[in-house]
Amino acid sequence: MTETKQADTAAVYRTDRYNPQEIEPKWQARWRDQRLYEVDLDDASKPRYYFLTMYPYPSGDLHVGHWYAEAPADAAARYRRMRGYNVLFPMGFDAFGLPAENAAVKAAKEGRDVHPARLTYERIARMEEQFAQMGAMFDWSKKVVTCDPEYYRWNQWFFLKMWERGLAYRKESFVNWDPVDQTVLANEQVVDGRGERSGALIERRLMPQWHFKITDYADELLDFEGLDWPERVKVMQTNWIGRSEGAEVTFTSERGDPIEVFTTRPDTLWGATFMVLAPEHPLVASLTSEDRRDEVRAYVERASRMTELDRQAEGKEKTGSFIGAYAVNPVNEQRIPIWIADYVLMGYGTGAIMGVPAHDERDFDFARRFGLVITPVIQPDGAAPLDGATMEAAYTGDGRMVNSGPFDGTPSGKEGSLEGIRRVIAWLEERSIGSGKVTYRLRDWLISRQRYWGTPIPMLYCDRCGLQPEHEGNLPVLLPADVAFMPTGESPLKTHEAFLRATCPTCGGPATRETDTMDTFMDSSWYWFRYLSPHREDVPFDADLAARWTPVDTYTGGIEHAILHLLYARFFTKVLRDLGLVAIDEPFRRLRNQGMILGEDNEKMSKSRGNVVNPDLLVAEYGADAVRTYLMFIGPWDQGAPWSYQGIEGVTRFLGRVWSLLLDPPEAPAAGGAPDAGAVEELRRAVHGAIRAVTEDFEAFQFNTAVAELMTLQNAMSKAKSGAVTRTAAWQDARRTMLLLLAPIAPHLCEELWERLGFEGSVHVQTWPDFDPEALVRDSIPMAVQVNGKVRGQIQVPTDAAKDAILSLARAEPNVARYLAAGEVQREIVVPGKLVSFVVR
RNA sequence: GCGAGGAUGGCGGAAUUGGUAGACGCGCUAGAUUUAGGAUCUAGUGGCCUAGCCGUGCGGGUUCAAGUCCCGCUCCUCGCACCA
Numbered sequence: 001m002t003e004t005k006q007a008d009t010a011a012v013y014r015t016d017r018y019n020p021q022e023i024e025p026k027w028q029a030r031w032r033d034q035r036l037y038e039v040d041l042d043d044a045s046k047p048r049y050y051f052l053t054m055y056p057y058p059s060g061d062l063h064v065g066h067w068y069a070e071a072p073a074d075a076a077a078r079y080r081r082m083r084g085y086n087v088l089f090p091m092g093f094d095a096f097g098l099p100a101e102n103a104a105v106k107a108a109k110e111g112r113d114v115h116p117a118r119l120t121y122e123r124i125a126r127m128e129e130q131f132a133q134m135g136a137m138f139d140w141s142k143k144v145v146t147c148d149p150e151y152y153r154w155n156q157w158f159f160l161k162m163w164e165r166g167l168a169y170r171k172e173s174f175v176n177w178d179p180v181d182q183t184v185l186a187n188e189q190v191v192d193g194r195g196e197r198s199g200a201l202i203e204r205r206l207m208p209q210w211h212f213k214i215t216d217y218a219d220e221l222l223d224f225e226g227l228d229w230p231e232r233v234k235v236m237q238t239n240w241i242g243r244s245e246g247a248e249v250t251f252t253s254e255r256g257d258p259i260e261v262f263t264t265r266p267d268t269l270w271g272a273t274f275m276v277l278a279p280e281h282p283l284v285a286s287l288t289s290e291d292r293r294d295e296v297r298a299y300v301e302r303a304s305r306m307t308e309l310d311r312q313a314e315g316k317e318k319t320g321s322f323i324g325a326y327a328v329n330p331v332n333e334q335r336i337p338i339w340i341a342d343y344v345l346m347g348y349g350t351g352a353i354m355g356v357p358a359h360d361e362r363d364f365d366f367a368r369r370f371g372l373v374i375t376p377v378i379q380p381d382g383a384a385p386l387d388g389a390t391m392e393a394a395y396t397g398d399g400r401m402v403n404s405g406p407f408d409g410t411p412s413g414k415e416g417s418l419e420g421i422r423r424v425i426a427w428l429e430e431r432s433i434g435s436g437k438v439t440y441r442l443r444d445w446l447i448s449r450q451r452y453w454g455t456p457i458p459m460l461y462c463d464r465c466g467l468q469p470e471h472e473g474n475l476p477v478l479l480p481a482d483v484a485f486m487p488t489g490e491s492p493l494k495t496h497e498a499f500l501r502a503t504c505p506t507c508g509g510p511a512t513r514e515t516d517t518m519d520t521f522m523d524s525s526w527y528w529f530r531y532l533s534p535h536r537e538d539v540p541f542d543a544d545l546a547a548r549w550t551p552v553d554t555y556t557g558g559i560e561h562a563i564l565h566l567l568y569a570r571f572f573t574k575v576l577r578d579l580g581l582v583a584i585d586e587p588f589r590r591l592r593n594q595g596m597i598l599g600e601d602n603e604k605m606s607k608s609r610g611n612v613v614n615p616d617l618l619v620a621e622y623g624a625d626a627v628r629t630y631l632m633f634i635g636p637w638d639q640g641a642p643w644s645y646q647g648i649e650g651v652t653r654f655l656g657r658v659w660s661l662l663l664d665p666p667e668a669p670a671a672g673g674a675p676d677a678g679a680v681e682e683l684r685r686a687v688h689g690a691i692r693a694v695t696e697d698f699e700a701f702q703f704n705t706a707v708a709e710l711m712t713l714q715n716a717m718s719k720a721k722s723g724a725v726t727r728t729a730a731w732q733d734a735r736r737t738m739l740l741l742l743a744p745i746a747p748h749l750c751e752e753l754w755e756r757l758g759f760e761g762s763v764h765v766q767t768w769p770d771f772d773p774e775a776l777v778r779d780s781i782p783m784a785v786q787v788n789g790k791v792r793g794q795i796q797v798p799t800d801a802a803k804d805a806i807l808s809l810a811r812a813e814p815n816v817a818r819y820l821a822a823g824e825v826q827r828e829i830v831v832p833g834k835l836v837s838f839v840v841r
Numbered sequence: 842g843c844g845a846g847g848a849u850g851g852c853g854g855a856a857u858u859g860g861u862a863g864a865c866g867c868g869c870u871a872g873a874u875u876u877a878g879g880a881u882c883u884a885g886u887g888g889c890c891u892a893g894c895c896g897u898g899c900g901g902g903u904u905c906a907a908g909u910c911c912c913g914c915u916c917c918u919c920g921c922a923c924c925a
Contacts, residue, residue, distance in 0.1 A: 232845050232920075239844070239921055246925080263925060276925090318923085343923045353925045361842095362923050441924055562920080633866070635853060647853070650866050653881090696857095705855065708865035715865090 018659035020623020024748040028132055036762065037137040039088050041532060041545055049085035050549050051077040052528050052588070054557030054565070055092045055144070059099065060123035062130035064605070064613045064631075064643065065558075068597045071628040072637050072703050073556045074136040078744035079698040081137070082768040088549065089137055090531040092144030093127070095120050096152070096520045098181055098197060101453035101485075108485040116453045117481065120147055130616065135624050135747050137764070142531045146523035151530060152455040153476030154540035155522050158572075159458060160469050161579050167213045168447075170459075170467065174280065174346065175446060177205040182489040183450045184209060186519060187443055188240075188564045204304065210448035210457060210516060214571045218243065218440045220585075221570055228590040230638070233562045240563050242441025247425050249434035251275060251327045251354065253287055253338070259327060262349030262439050265359060266428065267412040267420035269331045270404040271377035272354035275338045276320065276366070278346035279303040287338060289324025296323050296340065303342045318343060318366045329354070330433040332405060341366060349439050357394065358386065364394035377403045378412060445568065447519045452483060452491045454517030462504035462511040471505045477513070491515060524565050525572035528552055528587065546582050555588035559595070566591070592701050595640025597631070602642045613643045625746035626652045632703035632745055654711055655749055658742065661718055662735050662753050675724035683725065684775045686716035687734045691771035694741045703745075710742055740769050 031037060053073045056066055077089040100116035100123075107114035124145060131138065144151060162168040175184040180200035184207065189196040214221075218241050224234045246264035253259060259275065277284055279300045288296045299321040320341030327338050336355075343362055344353050357367035358376040367374050374388030380399040398413025401420050406427070412420020428434030448457060456477045458470035470477055480499045483492035493499055493515040504511040526540070532549055533542035551573075557565075566588075573587040598604060599611025606612065618627045630648040635641035690713040697706035717734055725731050735757060743750040743763045754763035 230845095235845055236920055242921090242924065244924075261925080265925080341923095343925090345924065348924045356925090360925065362925070365923090439924080559919085633853095639847095639854095641853065644853070644867070646867055654866080656881095704853090705865080708855075711865055 018656045018749070020625055020655075020748065021620070023752040024133075024135065024619075024624050027748045027751050028135055031135075031137075032132075034762075036764065037089075037139050038141050039086065039139050041088065041549065043086050046084055046086040048549055049080050049087045050528075050552045050554075051080060051087055051089045052531075052552045052555045053089075053091075054555075054561065055094050055524070055527065056127070057097060057099070058093045058095055058120055058123040058127055060126055062127055062615055064597050064615050064618075067134065067615050067627060068631050068640070069557065069594055070131075070136060071134060072594065072632050072701075074134065074138075075628065075632060075703065075744040076554070076556075076698060076701065078137055078747065078764060079768065081764070082740070082744065082766060084767060087137075088142070088531070089139060090142040090144070090528075091131065091136075091138040091140065092142075092527060092531065093120075093124050093146065094520065094524055094527075095124065095145050095147035096454045096517075096523055098183075098451065098453070101451060102181075102489075104453075104485045105487065105489050109487040114485075115481070115483075117147065117479075133616075133619050133624055134628070137747075142534055144527050144530050144534050146520070146527065147453070149476045149478055150535065150537065151527075152523070154526075154530070155455040155518055156458040156470070156475050156477055157472065157540060158522075158526070158575075159518070160472060160475075162212060162575065163459075163469050165579070167216070167575060168210065169213065170208055170210050172206060172208045173211075174204050175207050175209055177203045177207070179203060181451075182491075184446060184448065186446045186521075186564075188567075204306075209446050210459075210518075211444040211446050212571075214445045214568075215440060215442055217571050217574050218442050219438075220574060221442075221567065227586060227588070229588075230591060230593055233559070233566065233591060233593070236562045237567055240442065240567065243438060244440075245436075245438050247421075247428060247434050248350065248437040249330065249354070249428060251330060251352075253283070254326045254328065254335070255287070257283055257287065259283060259338075259352050260350040261352045261354045262437060263354060263356075265356065265414070265421070266424045266434065267401060267404075267407070267410075268356040268359045268377055269329070269354065269424065270401075270407075271356045271358050271375045272329050272334075272336060273357060273367070273373040273375055274336050274355040275327050276341045276344045276353050276355055276363075277323075277338065278344040278351040279340050279342055280346040281340070281344075281351045283352075284323065284340055287323055287325040292322060292324035296321050299340060306342070318362070318369045320366060320370065322370075330431075331428075337372070339366075339370070347443060348441065358388055358391065359394055359396055361394045361396065364391075375403060377401060445519075445571070447522060448516035449519055450491050450515075451517055452479070452485075452493055454520060455522065456493070457514045457516050457518060459514040460502050460504060460511040461514070462507060462509060464509055465504055465506045465511075468504055468506055468511065470502075474505075479517075491517075493517075521565060521568050525568045526576065528555075529576075529582070540581070543581065550582065551584050551586055552588045554590045554592065556592045556594065559593040562593075592638065594637050595635075597634070597640055598642040600643050600645070605643075618648070622648055622652050623655075623748070625749045626655055629655060629707060629746050633707040635704055637701055637703050651707070654714065655746060657718065658714055658738065659749065659753065661714060661721065662738065663756060675722075675728050679720050679722070679725055680728055680730045683716065683720040683734055684730050686713055686720075687730075687737050688771040688773075688775035689713075690741060691737060691769050692776070695768070695771070698744070707745060710738070710745070713738060713741070737769050739763055740766055 051073070053070055074089070077087050081087040100120050103119055104114045104116050128140070146152060159168055176187065176190045176195075177183075178185050178195040178198055178200050180198040181195060184205075185195055185202065190202050193202055194200060195202055222238060222241055222243060227234075244264050246262060247266040248260055248262050249266065249269065251259045251261060259277070261275070263269070280303075284296065284300065299319075318341060320339045320343075322337055322339050325338045326335050328334070329336055339355075343366070344351065353363075355363040355366065355372065356377075357363040357372060357374040359378055364374070366372070374391060376386035376388055376391070376395065378395060378397075378399040379386060379402045380395060380397060385402075386395060396414075398411070398416045401407045401410045401412050404410075407420060407424065410420045410423060411417040414421075425434070425436045429436070456479060458475060458477045460468045460470055462468050480493070480496050483496055485492055500513050500515070502511045502513045503509070529541040529546055529550065532545040533539075536542060569587050573582065574585060576582045577585060596604070597613070599606075599609060599613070601609070601611050603609055603611060615627060622630075626648060630651040633651055634644075634647060690709050693709040694706045697703065697709065713734075717738065720731075720734075736759065739750045739754050739757075739759075740763065743754075743766070747764060750763045
């Protein structure tokens, strides 16, 4: 009888080493079958928490970067759920976009037929399988796929609403043309003069394009009040919006044409000795004198042909051309020459500037290059009077106004006193020659793309009625499936007869459909609302659910979206608010960015370098839990780190140790078998210390130290483990706590152990443990003793008895005892667990 | 140039309000086990001229006490950059 029982016990415990390949698929299937992660959005019994991670583009393969983005986020979401929240953690796919279309074009070149839709849905299916391997708690019942007509019809619907409000408009303008991808790009998508995706040199072209009026919201977008966002993201957006305050002043050509300029230094108006217009400025042609015509035309043409990169490559070396005309400076009636130069940009301010070489570095360079007059009008205090003929650089600092008519002597500048600037603006306004003005670097969002694989813009061209919006009832304007991709890369919509043919919603006559599609950033500007009701056909999203579930509590994703996506998403949320669809101003309350995983060689992973780490192989080799744990342990999440195979071996060992630590039968009890009270106390302390530390780490997104704490707990438990200790309640508590704390990180392992140890239910629906502060208090702790900064020894100190500490010290340190006796101790500083210092005279 | 962040062992990285720097892991060393290797376990591991001294990029400062605070530098990463 006894023998049988022992054999049974052994059978339970003898497993078996930790084998993730066996347990992980089992639990993934069970969680799916039990619908463990489906969220009831109407459950009001618990506080709501919306945890969102940026949805991926369906490239067809989950790489380590996806794991790095999603696995720690999943752990954080699981933690939040264990804290008692009803957590929504959805996932979807950003499914429109160029790669799929380019694949189709490439196939067409090779005589094969590949449709982007088929390709995209295949890739999505494959990536969903890979996502399942991660063991994440995504609620797939809320899945959003942006190339589904049920999704993109709402892009079209929003577009129409924005059209009605004047927030969407079509305008001919200079645009960034990507000759490789055969489409225009938003300013945000041009990096160093090259296309963000293709890397091709961007050309400037004048084309009619669709825009969203994001500039209407520039000021509001500068306000990050109440947002818990990384500083650098806020700074990047602020710089991008580029607000500057100044004045708009009207100069006049000799002939009488008004020429507006923008300046941030109206206090330097008296120092304007020339004007510069952008080469594209509309007045250039008419103002240019006969004798300068050829040269000016040549300059304009050269500038227009230049790519953005060429313009930048010119560096500080200024070029320009005098146009043979003069303007009158309205403040002092001075006659000044008008030039054109490409350092003046048509797209910023008014496309024209006043040249104040004495107080602007660029104007100074330009004046020096072309021998123009330099007249100082700001005199720095306590310096020799500035002389335009001998100045070696522009003076951009503060000083007193000189040579400035009624303002002479006024303190002025950007740094200290703004008095001069303020008074000059008031003076300009009185005389109606200028006014205070705020200018932004931000341009309107160019949303049209000359591509097929995107949301068709629901607009029509009618010969009789002109530009007309499609009827709401006719939405969605479907992308035709039967298209032939041309090797040229040109959008097949342009030649698709059935798509082009439409009926004018106003006159009923024939009309032609717009063939441009929308930027895919449109799709990602509102997808988190759609997760709440992904299949509603009557509204883009359930307003009631949106009211309860948004703004998103925590949003995570890559820093590369600091400007593009995040700025558009904020803009769009404000538009939705103004359309009366939501009541919030900001979409994401808390934002956290993960860094990048580099190859083992500390370089960016790339096929050509051969340093790519394949997560599928990692899962096969180490298991998903090990991959998750390692990615969380590898370093601070926002920083990223180089991959290390030795590193993942380390966490694999840790998980294996947890496995055998919790399952293996204890050694035979020592003689007598009474547990050592000190050891039990030490174990309790380790357990509660871990609860406190891991909790804090999860709150702060410090996953690396959370894992480190659990390793420390494992070490403490291994040390404490003995036959006697394992019979105590403290050991039971330690086992349970270890599983609860580790569950968000290594969900499969913990679920398996939870079951094997006979605990109730699923570990993932348990409540996160609280730590007991009492458990952390030591009755006696070692302290270093420091006197006037020198460590003089170590003593055991009862925490609640500073007096005793002094007495102990007095015994240990004769010198201090002497001071004490002499009453010379000024104060003592006792820091529990740290050290004791004494300050003596 | 402007803005943000950073510099800590052989490596990745830890260090509430200033309180015994180097947690945790990797690597390394020794031992146990093993026919051997691997795996696993145990102990050790900042440096040095080792009763002690020196150590957190450099130079000053504040403090009983500085990786942490202040002043002045150097270097690195990222973002923006002729924006008037």
